[in-house]
Amino acid sequence: MVEGIDIQKLAAQAKAGDADAQYKMAAYLSGEGQKDAAIKMLRQAATAGHLDARFTLSNFMLSGHMVDRDVSHAVQVLAQAAAKDHEASMRLLSVLKAMGHGCDADWPAAVALLVTGARKGHMLALAELALLRELYGFEDDLNTALLLAAATRGNIIAAMQLVSRHLKGDGTIEAGLAKQWTMQGRQLGHPLAGNLLVRFEGATAAALPEPTELPKIPEDILSDLATAPEALARPQAKVELDRPHVETVPGLIGPSLCEHIIASSAPSLAPARVVDPNSGELRADPYRHSYNMTFWPADLDLVLHAIGARMCAAAGVAPDHGEMLSVLYYQPGMYYGPHYDCLVPGADGQNAELERSGQRPKTVLIYLNDGYEGGSTSFVRAGFAHKGGVGDAIVFQNVLADGEIDEQSLHESTPVTAGVKWIASKWIREKSYQF
Numbered sequence: 001m002v003e004g005i006d007i008q009k010l011a012a013q014a015k016a017g018d019a020d021a022q023y024k025m026a027a028y029l030s031g032e033g034q035k036d037a038a039i040k041m042l043r044q045a046a047t048a049g050h051l052d053a054r055f056t057l058s059n060f061m062l063s064g065h066m067v068d069r070d071v072s073h074a075v076q077v078l079a080q081a082a083a084k085d086h087e088a089s090m091r092l093l094s095v096l097k098a099m100g101h102g103c104d105a106d107w108p109a110a111v112a113l114l115v116t117g118a119r120k121g122h123m124l125a126l127a128e129l130a131l132l133r134e135l136y137g138f139e140d141d142l143n144t145a146l147l148l149a150a151a152t153r154g155n156i157i158a159a160m161q162l163v164s165r166h167l168k169g170d171g172t173i174e175a176g177l178a179k180q181w182t183m184q185g186r187q188l189g190h191p192l193a194g195n196l197l198v199r200f201e202g203a204t205a206a207a208l209p210e211p212t213e214l215p216k217i218p219e220d221i222l223s224d225l226a227t228a229p230e231a232l233a234r235p236q237a238k239v240e241l242d243r244p245h246v247e248t249v250p251g252l253i254g255p256s257l258c259e260h261i262i263a264s265s266a267p268s269l270a271p272a273r274v275v276d277p278n279s280g281e282l283r284a285d286p287y288r289h290s291y292n293m294t295f296w297p298a299d300l301d302l303v304l305h306a307i308g309a310r311m312c313a314a315a316g317v318a319p320d321h322g323e324m325l326s327v328l329y330y331q332p333g334m335y336y337g338p339h340y341d342c343l344v345p346g347a348d349g350q351n352a353e354l355e356r357s358g359q360r361p362k363t364v365l366i367y368l369n370d371g372y373e374g375g376s377t378s379f380v381r382a383g384f385a386h387k388g389g390v391g392d393a394i395v396f397q398n399v400l401a402d403g404e405i406d407e408q409s410l411h412e413s414t415p416v417t418a419g420v421k422w423i424a425s426k427w428i429r430e431k432s433y434q435f
Contacts, residue, residue, distance in 0.1 A: 014041060019048035026053070030066075039066055046077065051086040054078070058089070059298055062102075071102035082113065087122045090114075095300045100320065107228045114302050115221055118146065121214050124301065126150035127158035129217075131260055131303045135253065135310075136225055136232065144172055145215035151181065152211045157263045160185050160192060161256055167199060176206030184208075191266040192259065229306035230313040237314070237395070241384050244409040245397040248386060249314050252393040253307055258368040260303060262422050265327035268293040272328070288336045290413075291329040296435075300325075311364040311426045315395050323360075323427040324435070327368075328413075330375055330421040336413035338380050341398045341427060342405045358430025359399060365425050366393045372419030379411045 007028060013021035022045035029038035039060075045053035054077050060067045061074035075096055081089035094113035097106045114132070117125030130146035133139075150158035159181040162170075166178040173181075179200035185193030237247040272288040295304055309319040328336070341363045343354040365377065367388035377394060378385040386394055398409045413423075 014044075017048070019045045019050040019053065022048065023050050023053045023056075026056075035066055051081045051084055051089065054081040055086060055089045055092070058092070062298060063296075075102040085116075085120060087117060087124070090117050090122070091124060091301060092298060094302050095297055095305055098302060098305045099297065101297055108222065108226055110302060111225045112222060115217060119214070119217055121149070121153070123150055123153045123155045123158075126153070126214075127155050127161070128301050128303050130158070131161075131257060132225060132306060133221075134256055135229065135303065135306055136227075138224065142215055142217070145212070148172070148212045149214055152209050156181070156185050156188050156190055157260065160190050160263065161259065163196065164192075164256070164259060167196070174206065175200060175203040177209065179203045180205040180208060189267065191262055228309070230309040230319050232310065232313075234310065234313060240386065241379065241382055241396075244379065244382060244406050246379065246382075246384065246386075247395045248388065249393040249395065250389070251391050252310060252314060252366060253391045255390050257303065257307060258366070258391050258422075261307065261325075261327060261366075261424050262368055264299075264301070264304060265293050265295070265329075268299070269327070269329055286337075288328075288339075289334045290336060291331075292326055294324050294326045296324055307366075307424070308426060311366065311393065311424075312428065314393055315362045315364050315426075315428045317362075317428055318432075320432040321429050322364075323429060323433050326425045328421075328423050328425060330372075330413065330416045330423075332416050332418060332420075335375075335415040338410050338412045340405055340409060341411075342409075344405075356434045357432065359403060360427045360429060361399045361403075362395060362397055362428040363425065364393060364395050364428065365423055366391065368422035368424055369420075372416055372421045374415050374417035375421040376414050377411060378414050379408070381410050382408050385414070 005024070010021050010025055010028070014025040022041050026038045026042035026045060029041060042053055042057055046057045058074040058077040061070045061077070063069065075093070078089045078093045078096070082093045090113050094110040096102055097113070098110035099105065114125055114129055118129045126146045127150035130143040130150070133143055147158045147161055151162055162173050163178045163181050163185070166173050166175070182193050182196050182200060183205060186197065235249055235251050237249045240246040240248055269291040270293060272285045272290050272292045304325060308322055308325045312319045312322040341360050343351055343360055345351045345354065367390065370390050376385040376387040388394060396409065396411070398406060400406045
């Protein structure tokens with residue numbers, strides 16, 4: 001018996017062709033270190049039409065975990081599950097279509113999958129559609145209804161979005177429910193919830209509400225969101241320095257979107273690591289004292305992809321020239337010492353990353369929060385420091401016109417002295433980013 005399951009009985013059911021038993025046996029065998037047997041069982045379940053098995057297998061094929069990496073086949077398997085309204089498959093397939101990863105890039109098709117999921121009451125799709133509409137400039141009752149539908153179905157990120165609105169004077173929810181959702185958010189590890197509870201000291205927590213009615217999503221919503229996010233109008237940039245070339249972009253994204261990045265990244269934060277150019281192995285970063293994480297395709301949603309596309313647009317490149325979106329988190333005393341963002345050859349003069357996708361000519365950062373002290377982005381040799389407001393971006397050049405490292409681009413994140421700092425980063429590559 002393992003966790004209340006009779007393994008012998010489960011194995012017999014799997015052998016008899018029970019797809020659900022095959023999927024569970026695959027998980028058991030994987031846990032026992034029997035890789036080949038686990039994959040064989042997983043493939044059997046997927047072939048029999050088990051949707052969770054198809055989703056799991058597609059994830060393995062995307063990353064090369066336990067099976068050979070085959071991105072185009074992963075897309076095909078996901079599409080089969082998505083056609084059966086499998087929520088996780090629809091969500092991941094929408095991201096891959098937006099990226100053009102393993103398939104042709106098709107932003108309208110990606111949005112259509114998100115809208116379909118929201119209409120079917122998929123908890124995550126409801127909240128993501130509200131935030132995507134906000135990114136596109138729509139702030140109305142439909143967004144509120146979408147967030148409410150998501151929150152009352154258990155989406156704590158949507159619930160905390162409504163709490164933030166409440167604290168800014170929005171009357172959609174009352175203080176009692178805001179307190180209840182904040183308490184729940186703290187229990188579930190939402191990174192912003194703990195500091196907000198003090199705001200509700202005088203309120204009595206209310207009971208969690210029943211799921212609200214799904215909002216009617218208009219047919220023209222697809223046309224409202226048809227423009228690719230990198231083509232949207234963006235705020236005017238201001239040139240701060242000529243060398244290194246530094247521009248600031250006020251309000252590239254709104255506060256709600258910053259909160260979404262923070263909440264989505266928090267569960268995966270880990271001490272900063274760097275790739276050793278000689279061995280290719282991850283090792284402790286000697287310059288960076290922070291926590292960080294990177295959103296790989298399976299971690300993304302359509303909102304996070306769209307934010308990344310806007311960051312690339314701020315740098316003047318197509319979305320496929322951006323590395324994956326990363327998030328850095330600094331507590332008091334943490335910092336990122338003076339460094340270059342350029343890639344450099346290893347001791348043998350080689351660097352596989354540099355050869356695969358080219359140099360990192362630019363960097364884009366978005367400041368995700370305020371209320372902390374210290375933590376400015378400082379260009380050490382140029383004598384310029386900057387600390388943006390919530391949603392502001394900074395774009396800077398890492399190389400000279402001839403492609404050589406610009407020594408004036410040496411920069412650091414100064415120590416945070418009070419509060420915590422959240423920042424999103426995207427490195428821009430010379431060529432389409434291959435990963």
